[in-house]
Amino acid sequence: MKTLIRILALAWFAFILVESNAQTVKGAITVGKSSELKLETKSDNLIDLFIDFRKERYPILFSFQGDGIKSKEGREIIFFEFITEVYHNGKLMGKTSRNPMPYIPGDMIIGTEGFDFISLLSYNEKSRVTLKETPAKLAPGNYQVKLLARPLEVKGQIKPATFSFTIQ
Helix, strand or coil, X not given: CHHHHHHHHHHHHHHHHHHHCCCEEEEEEEECCECEEXXXXXXXEXXXXXXXXXXXXXXXXXXXXXXXXXXXXXXXXXXXXXXXXXXXXXXXXEEXXXXXXXXXXXXXXXXXXXXXXXXXXXXXXXXXXXCCCCCCECCCEEEEEXXXXXXXXXXXXXXXXXXXXXXX
16 A cells, blocks of 8 residues: 555656646737737728738737747747638638747737738639639628637647628
8 A cells, every 4th residue: 555655646746747847838919909809991902901911000919928948959949830710701711820930938020921811811712703803802791810829849828819800
């Protein structure tokens, strides 16, 4: 019985030691200082939305902090995979992910190129039919874009951002 108690105590100590050395991250993505934002659109043309993001009317901020994330070289680097989902009237239009890229803790602005929502909005099943006649024109309806960042090989999560807009 004493041997069993010692084995369990040793296993518990090892578990606590491993967990205390675990690499963890926490953070968020925001669009225009909010994790959920309703955009005011000027027109039904995607180029106007793209310009608003390029002129940082709606900056995309990626922010994270980490514990125990030093590499063998002593650098605080975490690889993230960025995922974008675009919905039209509640139905998934498209989903894409970028190859993992290294980031250091802190705050940084991510351009529209970091997430592929412009390409997902501009070239999809609905737009292919009218692409030559009305390039970059969005179909009427409600749009929702989810921006996610998934850390690789560490625990924790990044709170995603969602923005939406309506085309009349």
